[in-house]
Amino acid sequence: MPETTIPLPTISGSLISQQPTATSCFVEIPLPDQLTVTPASRPKAQQGIAKTCSQCCSSCCTWCQLCYLTVIVSLLVVTIVDFKSLSEDEKLRVKITCGVICGVIYLFYLLTSFGAGGNFRYLKAKHASTDVAALINAVKLERPSLYWEMRCYHMAPRSQFAGNVVMYYEEKVETWKGRVYLPYTQWWDTSPAELADLAQYEVTRVKFEKKFEFVDDYTAEVFAQLGHTLEEENKWRDLEFSLQSELTIPGYQEKVLSRSVDRYPIFMNVYCYAIAVIFLLELPFSFMMKKVSGRKKFAFTKVFQCERPKTAELLEAGPSDCETDSDLSLKTGTLQT
16 A cells, blocks of 8 residues: 655745754744633542443443443353254354354454553553653653645455355455645644642543644644645545544653552553453453542643745735835835936
8 A cells, every 4th residue: 555745835836745844932932822722621530439330331442342242142152052943053053153253253352452442551551640740741842743644445345254154344445545744834832731630549540632723824724725635636546535634742642540659559450451351351340440540631732833925925915015116225225217
């Protein structure tokens, strides 16, 4: 699958092959007055059993886990039960089919737990509260990248045999991917100064978010035009496409586990989580983890500005604000005749 980085059109109309350098304005340049700062989320109080159950059951991954467990247990029961009304060959086919389907669903269960599950990502990123504060300060100083990413793809029919049963499905085939960066000249970080009350709980699940804003309408229009141009020039490459904006910050982590005590609870590690997942105990493990820990959020906000071209400034100023030939002659010391 070819991957392309789209050349950036500059203000003058020429093409460049990589993202332009930008000036870090975290400390040196003050934030414009017209820009408003989005405050961080207020930390939640210590969770009781009712709130813990509500959070656990509200997530999509939890519902997937429940579905997986229900289907796996049902198929295991069907495999073990002896159907007297069926012949030996039919019993064998039923057991093989149920076993294959059960194995496939169990594989999806493992992928969901270790891939999309938030608990595994928390356990992989364990830090002390002081380290989390240092991590926040480091990410705030990092230079961000803002770009559009487009993917072209089509859905291809596939088939798979499970015993004597043929299963038909569609698979997404990606044929092209490209991105175009915002050619900004200055950036600011308007994130909160720190994460308040990080030592409020012995163990805290910190979830980070990243947002971006624009100083003026011109920068927003430049970014929107880049996405529109990328779409119009490449949507012919396949039957379907997706286009989305992405903000990347070096050192950014979405989920971090913080502690204000000397050590974590004995069960709160990757190895215990893996054992719980293998024996279909991911939901009880998730319940225990949410019960003994608090939760906080922190949002990183990056603000971008593109330099307005001088030609555009003259056009917006109007004829009365532009310099005449006589004004120019006085400045240069020559006389126009």
